[in-house]
Amino acid sequence: MKTVRFIRAMGILNMHNLALSKYNLGSDELGIPSSVFHNPMTLIPLKAVAEWYRCVEQASSDPDVVLSLSRGIELQKLGPVGRWLFSGNDLASAIRRVNYGASNLQSGAFFAGEQSGKIIKWTYHNPFIETSVKVHDSIRCAVFMIKVLREFLGKDYQPLRVKISGSRKNTERYREYFGCEVEWSQPKTEIWIPGDDRLASRQVSHREDSRLAMSFSDLDDLLNMPDPEDELKVIYEVVNYSSHYGLPTLERVSSLLDLSEQQFQRRLHKLGLNFSMVSGYVLSNVAAGLLSKRVSIDDIAMRLGYTNVASFNRMFKKHRGLTPKQYAGRLEK
Numbered sequence: 001m002k003t004v005r006f007i008r009a010m011g012i013l014n015m016h017n018l019a020l021s022k023y024n025l026g027s028d029e030l031g032i033p034s035s036v037f038h039n040p041m042t043l044i045p046l047k048a049v050a051e052w053y054r055c056v057e058q059a060s061s062d063p064d065v066v067l068s069l070s071r072g073i074e075l076q077k078l079g080p081v082g083r084w085l086f087s088g089n090d091l092a093s094a095i096r097r098v099n100y101g102a103s104n105l106q107s108g109a110f111f112a113g114e115q116s117g118k119i120i121k122w123t124y125h126n127p128f129i130e131t132s133v134k135v136h137d138s139i140r141c142a143v144f145m146i147k148v149l150r151e152f153l154g155k156d157y158q159p160l161r162v163k164i165s166g167s168r169k170n171t172e173r174y175r176e177y178f179g180c181e182v183e184w185s186q187p188k189t190e191i192w193i194p195g196d197d198r199l200a201s202r203q204v205s206h207r208e209d210s211r212l213a214m215s216f217s218d219l220d221d222l223l224n225m226p227d228p229e230d231e232l233k234v235i236y237e238v239v240n241y242s243s244h245y246g247l248p249t250l251e252r253v254s255s256l257l258d259l260s261e262q263q264f265q266r267r268l269h270k271l272g273l274n275f276s277m278v279s280g281y282v283l284s285n286v287a288a289g290l291l292s293k294r295v296s297i298d299d300i301a302m303r304l305g306y307t308n309v310a311s312f313n314r315m316f317k318k319h320r321g322l323t324p325k326q327y328a329g330r331l332e333k
Contacts, residue, residue, distance in 0.1 A: 004234050004257055005108040005128040006226065007049055010040035014077050015069040015140070016052075022069070023059050030055045033244040035303070040079060043225070043237045045256045046108070046128055053133040064170055066136045070143040071177055075151065081105070091152040092198040095122060098148065104225045113198075119160065120198060124189040135166025138189045139174075145191050146178060152200040153193075163190040232271065239282045246305030248279045284319035287312070292331055297324045 016030060016037060027034035031051050036042050057065050075082050085097050099111040108128035114121045124141045142164055150157045158179030163186040168174065174182045226233040238256045242248040253275070254264040268274055283304050290300045301312035316324050 003128060004228065004238065005046045005106075005126075006043040006237060007046060007106040008040065009037050009042040009044060010078060010081065011106055012044075012049065012052065012140075013037050013040055014073040015056075015066070018069050018073070019056050019059065019065070025059055029059065035244045036241070041224075043241060045238055045241060046130070047256055047258065048241070050130040050133045053136040057136070064168060064173055066139045067143065067173060067177060070140055075144075075147050085148075086151065089201065090198070091149070091200045094148055094152065095198070098145075104223060107225050107228065115195060118195050120193050120195050122191045122193070125187075135164065135168065138165035139168075142178070142189050142191065145189075149191065149193065149197075153197055159191045159193050161190070161192040163188065165189060231267065235268075235278060236282055239279055240286065243279075243283060243286060243304060248282070250275050253279075280315050280319050284316050287316055287324065288320065288327065291324060291328045294328075297328070300324070 016032070019025065019030065020027065032044065032048060036044060053066070056069075057063060060068070062068060075085070078085070081101075085094055085101075088094055088097065095113050099113060102109045102111045102124075106126065109124065109126045112123050114123065122145060124138075124145065126137065129137045142162060146157075146159065146162075149159065156179070160180065161183065162174075162178045162180060163183045164174070165186055165188065167184040171182060171184070226237050228234065235253075235257070238253055239248050242252045242256065245252065250261050250264065254261045257264060259267070265275065268278065287300050287304065290303070291297075295303075297312075298309055301309045304312065306312040306315075313323050316322075316327070320327060322330070
């Protein structure tokens with residue numbers, strides 16, 4: 001369970017939407033329910049993202065689909081995180097923010113900038129990405145990194161060198177996009193630039209946004225990445241994610257945790273819990289959040305996978321001590 005890691009929905013949101021549109025797919029055809037993407041901060045287990053990569057490649061019949069989708073996406077669509085990222089004065093500040101903020105967007109992710117003589121080597125690595133989709137993850141991050149660089153150094157900026165994990169056959173597409181030779185089958189994703197470029201100010205002009213880079217609520221969400229050592233938090237977030245498929249099942253949650261059902265039940269027992277308790281706690285929290293947004297009780301019950309509103313009411317009262325109607329009434333006072 002300590003190997004379970006997450007990525008926020010925003011990490012693949014724009015690619016996901018573009019893939020649905022470009023390949024004329026139904027909202028759930030890529031394996032991740034559409035409701036997951038209603039909140040860009042939703043945590044998705046990396047195991048589910050690996051399956052998503054496979055579904056996208058299969059649906060597109062294009063092994064270079066991640067480059068095809070990600071190259072046209074604007075960084076401004078990252079919302080509050082994008083505003084925070086570019087609220088500094090120069091490229092160096094943006095790179096620093098990516099480096100120390102990345103682990104809150106994708107757990108296990110490691111970004112670093114290393115000065116080597118007159119060259120800066122900007123590096124990305126995540127050892128928890130499945131080997132079969134590592135090339136997709138590496139391309140996604142390399143495209144993101146070059147887009148950050150081009151915000152400050154111009155839209156036609158060409159780095160000194162790009163290194164990508166895994167391999168692709170159509171290497172010319174990548175050389176054309178990055179503007180330099182690309183080295184494949186590398187242990188880490190790297191982009192090399194001249195050291196003096198780090199002081200560049202932003203080249204791409206955008207309308208000034210007078211809002212705070214991030215609200216307190218956005219910040220709370222961003223910092224809510226589970227510590228892999230915190231078993232309860234990891235279990236909570238996996239159950240929360242699985243609720244987007246309907247009522248969480250022992251089979252689905254165990255699979256996402258890379259455990260057998262028996263192993264998972266033993267883990268819960270050691271924690272003094274059972275699956276019914278955990279799933280009820282998670283669902284009641286989700287329901288409370290939706291009630292605070294004035295979503296109707298019937299809609300919440302349906303959203304959580306209940307075919308019977310009375311069953312939903314009983315679950316909620318068991319964990320909250322109030323019926324959903326009573327809880328909603330208190331929110332209005």
